[in-house]
Amino acid sequence: MNNQSEASVSGSAPYISLAAVGFGYGGETVLDGIDLDIARGEFVAVIGPSGCGKSTLLRLLAGLAFPDTGLLTVSGRPVSGPGLDRAVVFQDYSLFPWMSCRDNIVLALEQAGMGSSRGERRAIASEYLELVGLRTDGGKLPGELSGGMRQRTAIARALAVNAPILLMDEPFGALDEITRARQQDLLLGLWQDSGGEHGKTVIFVTHDVEEAVILGDRVIVMATRPGRVVRDMAVGLSRPRSRHGALHHGNFVPIRDELLDVLNQVVGEQLDPGAPSGEGGGI
């Protein structure tokens, strides 16, 4: 079922490409004219106020919905539906509550055609649970774990199926501050261990500016009504990175403040759409 084939990806063509992508729902334009090229191995953070369509963008990438206009391709092929080449981690519901954490991962492995026997798949699942620090919790139901542990299980599942693309929709949005910080470090570590910029491509939706800067190579800022890209900013922080290292990097504060400015402008327009856009130049 894996749609990607190594041969078809030439060095120059973008790995993931959105060209003038538009999407509407119930008569309202949710996304309008999205142009975005993402290279293999990039870690792209997407931020924007609620209602800017960033989750919808992720649904399009996941193949759960299809663009009304424009073209969305992965490895040069239009996305025709969900696929196991794109592992999705949702905010707090990536796991089926009636299966143990290990069985959730085993099911994904079965679907991906990985492991030759049930025993082998269980072993792979245990290996990845251990990787995210949940070695002894595999037999528990998702509902018996904390939110942070559930998200770690979901990340373990996404890594276990070895999908080249990870789509993450505010995976740490429902977590408390400290847990979130730990998950960010864990994700950075896992992504770098899995090959970093030579490994998995990550598209990470968040509403937290600092999170976007800590994790991303690139931050996409979106605005509302209609949802569109207003800023595409490279984060020049070195790799490999840790949360602590990123926060104390000299460039962190300027990048964060610039992004906050852009977001403020976006939200200001949203709150006061009638205001003359002459001042400040608009976007």
Added chain:
Amino acid sequence: MSRGKNGKPGGETGGRFGSLLIFAGLIILYSLFTDVFALFNGMIFPGWRKIVPDAIKSAPLLFNGLLNSLGLLVPAVLGAFLTGMGLGVAVGLHPRAKRVLMPLFRAMNPVPSTMLIPYAIAVLPTFWLSSVAIIYVGVLWPVLMNTLHGIAMLEPRWIDNARCLNLEGWRLIRKVVLPGAMPQIFAGMSAGLIRSFLLLTVAEMFGAKAGLGFFVQYYADFAEYGRVIAGMMFLSAVVVSIMAVFDLVQRRTLHWTKKR
């Protein structure tokens, strides 16, 4: 059933103890009204002194009745559970079929299956089959309607998740649709099971030569109220036992709902 967040085993046994206490109190109270002070009509409300020997005398007959009743109940109820779920899943997963069939289901669902008795007897070759059919139809509706409801109520995010995993067809049903709809399906099966006990006695009114409902009605005709009460108590003991097994299966299957 209590849905306490952390069901303390102590509370559970405490509850059972309370039930037993009330049960024992009722037996003693009945004894006072009949055996001791004879305040009731002794013919319609015989005391334990009459009921207990009658029950012992009737034991073989009651046991035989139980087998006959189960011979009606088990195939009818299991058949209704399976076909109700199967039909519910088949229709529930196909929006167009559901749109067409739902008004029909809504119209047929409230018709008491006892009203079909004359037709069942006229159309079906044996009385046994007619009785089974009446119970079957009565159980089928709650299971079918609740399965449809359960599928309609499935959380969209589960379906998204399943689609991201490329789950399709039978595997989608087995891994996601059925487990996700199970709480609702169990509600339907529970309602159907309770209805099946009512229908059992009705179904045993025609054609049956044995059975628990038949036993009660038969001896009521001869005004043998000691046996009637013994039969009713045995019948409720059977119902309570079956419901206890059902509850156990339900708790085992739905244990995840308490841990969400």
